[in-house]
Amino acid sequence: MRATRDRVPSLKMQFLDFFRDQQFSDIKLEPIHNLALEVPVEAGENFQFWIESVSSSPEVAGAALVKIECLDDSGEVIRILDWPHKSSLVGDYIYIESGPIENPKVTHAAFRVPANATLIRLTGRQWKADIETLVLGAVEYLPGPTLGALQSGTPLSIPYENYDFSENVDPGAQQVKVDITVAPGTGTNLPLKVQLFDSAGAEMLSPANLPHHAVQGAFINCHASRNSKKDTSAVIDLPEGVAQIRVSSFANWSAKGSILGAPHFEYEFQRTVEQVFNSIEALPAEDKEQPLIFIDSTAPPLGHQTLAIRPNNLAQEFCNAGATVVYMPFSSLQEHENVVDERLVQFPRNDFHAVVDQLLKLEWQGPKVYYCTSFPDWNAASVIDRFNRNGWTTVYEIRDNMEEFKRVGYSKWYDPSLEVFVAQRADAIITVSGALARKMEAVAHPDRQPRVIPNGVRAELADVFSEYRSLEQIAERQPLKVVGYVGHLTPAWFNWQYVIAAAKALPDYTFEIVGHGAPDNLITPDNLKILGPKNHEELEAIMPRWKVALIPFVDSPLTRGVDPNKIYEYLACANRVVSAEMGSVSTYPATTVYDTLESFIDQIRLHMEAEWTQEELNSVEVLVEDSKWSSRAKQVLNFINEIGKED
Structure with a gap:
């Protein structure tokens, strides 16, 4: 051991000389025999750690190791079930994979904490005394206080089967944006299960705005590529009372690959439905003599620069023409705000019925329009008669053949009987093409002649x-x-x-x-x-x-x-x-x-x-x-005026 300690400075100086003009100049370097870490754990949880190291002889395997001890409250060692590396001298261990000074290597280990264990102890050993092994920075571990990149800047690569993170939800958050990066070299997309828990630890209903697997439940489908890392973002609607969110790999799933670091959680705090409608009620009297339009849409939220389509553009142009617009996208608002303009607001899909209740209570002197644009779902079917009875003009706009979308695997929510239900009760039908107008003529009320108003340009x-x-x-x-x-x-x-x-x-x-x-x-x-x-x-x-x-x-x-x-x-x-x-x-x-x-x-x-x-x-x-969309909006408003209702 004496010889190893004498030679450590030479390896350390070689390393620092090599990187003195780079980001590693202030890095912490310690000989492997100085590694000693104790971590409190809970039985049954998945424990994993990462160690980055360099070696004076990186070509020699088994030159250094880390002894792994799982201890109970009395200090007795409990062996790890099915651990592949055991010896009578050391117990459970893992050999350290070390690289040359110009290319540090990372050793990763993961295991299930055995029953009754309350502490993990990691101890480094230089197994071959004539070789020097240096550890870069601190040992990263999970569950742990931080998890990002190692000291060399290398992001932690977590095998898919070991991916399991829980996060306490910020009180009052309505949504959380989750960002995940899949490591290069992964051949297939990696699904990650999403679970929500209340303050008592009881699992809540799965997030409704995520795709669902029949067995695993709600999930985020993380994109992968063999040639480069891939980023995936998902926005999750948070129900009232949620206290914790968990993101983990599917159990017993065959996918192979790695994910870089922990998921990044960014919480969204939006104004409540009541707060936004209070601002609408406070609009000047002259604004309330203009149209009030509720757009119920399959489109993205307002503010999404690259995905804005017809409903997004019409919403803005209706507002520019003097109308007050309440807009509802297909799901969440993602990172976007409720209030786009004092007369242009939007709400996430899970606020649908609360928004309808507020709309029907509003005192409004101008025309009131329910504008269902290619979204004849259960929500639309459940409220169209309410709007009709309360003096609203109801419009069903068909932008695409949703029946055919469903046939090719999209718009799985679509039910043709619901489309017929909505079309037959709407005061007006708008389509973007003659083909869709002919389809609507076959199912809509015989007195409702569809009006073709094509798409447009910004x-x-x-x-x-x-x-x-x-x-x-x-x-x-x-x-x-x-x-x-x-x-x-x-x-x-x-x-x-x-x-x-x-x-x-x-x-x-x-x-x-x-x-x-x-x-x-x-x-x-x-x-x-x-x-x-x-x-x-x-x-x-x-x-x-x-x-x-x-x-x-x-x-x-x-x-x-x-x-x-x-x-x-x-x-x-x-x-x-x-x-x-x-x-x-x-x-x-x-x-x-x-x-x-x-x-x-x-x-x-x-x-x-x-x-x-x-x-x-x-x-x-x-x-x-x-x-131009301003012209298309005028065509829509003129058509609505032709068939408008009086209170």
Whole structure:
């Protein structure tokens, strides 16, 4: 042992010399024989620890070890059940895996604390005296006070089967955002079970806004990749009385992989329903003479920059037109606030009935509108008659064929009988396409003629792109030969076969694909670039270099009923459009539809070579102006006024 201690400074100095200009210059270094740690534990809990170390001979296995003792209240050692490393001399132990000074290695161990054990004792030993082993920083352990990165900056990598964290919930929180990072090299997504407990430790009902497994319960599906780490965020609605949240791996699950560090919890404290409605009641009298609109939607919350769709845009434009808008997204508000504007507020889905009760109590002189947009669920069915009886105008808007969405694995909440129930009781029906209008004609009240009001484009985007709607600007992008797409990339409706085949057939063109949901196992040619999701500002830099833009949807009843938002964005940027047949796209300027792979490729080539005319640009200019969301909102409000009710 004397020889080892004499040589420790030399290894330490080598290490510090190597890293003196880096983040390790002030790191704590101790010889392995100085490692001594005692941790109070509870029987049955999963205990694990991490030790980072370097060695003078990293190629030699078994040079150092950590003795593991589980002790009861009397100090008696209790052996770990089924522990693989045991000896009569040391007892339970684990060999330390050490690296060279330029590449410290991490040793990880995990086990179930045996019955009656109340203390874990870890003791380091230099097993081969002619080799020096140094421990970097403190031993990290779980359950423990901190869990993040080791002193070298290496994040703790926790095997999936050992992942188990509990967190005390901040009192008064309505939601918690959970961030989890899966380590690279994990081949499949990793599901993590989510449980809620009250102050007495009793398990509460599973969070309703998370997906559910038939056996495991509510879970977060953590994304994984073999090549890079992957971040997953989930927002969990917290019921009243919750005191603790637990996130853990599925029991007896075959998935393999690792997660980096503990989950990060960020709590949201939103204003109550009563507090928000108090501010609405305090609005000036002239505001209460304008429409009051309750939007019941499948859309994301207001404020989500990259996912804003029709209901989000209409909500803002209704407010801009003078209406007071109460908005309800599909689930939670995530990180967004209740109050967007003094006349534009939103609530999480679990406040639905409390919001309806407050709305029906409001003293309001102007028109009152219940606007159910593609969400004919049990909630809508249970309240539409209440609104009708209380003098509200009820509107059912159908943006997509939800029956077909369910058929391809989405919108699992959808029940066609509920849609018929809501449609037959609504005062007005709005659709985004003729195909959806024809569907509604078959099920709605015979006196309710559906009104087609297509989708639109953000005025900000149309204005930013206005400079590109000129013959001079279009001529500048011609040599680039770039074809683009922006939107969801799920194979349920995005035709990857056609897009990949077109890229192979047109090797001189660059295909830029923007959006989320691309399959992980795609094999694509070099000229096809998958850029991932982009926010509005990023799109404003990407789309102007496209000459041709695509809407390459699989031909199905689902896609034929769509009125794609993206066509208005494409035309606002003076992109020529090649689209599958849907909505009214075939009637738009600079747009053609295809019906076979050959015509898809031919139309891309023809549009790339075609020159714009001023007449075409003038037609696009008229379409863009008429398609701004402010114009669409006016069309909706005018239609509502036509069939409005009086108290």
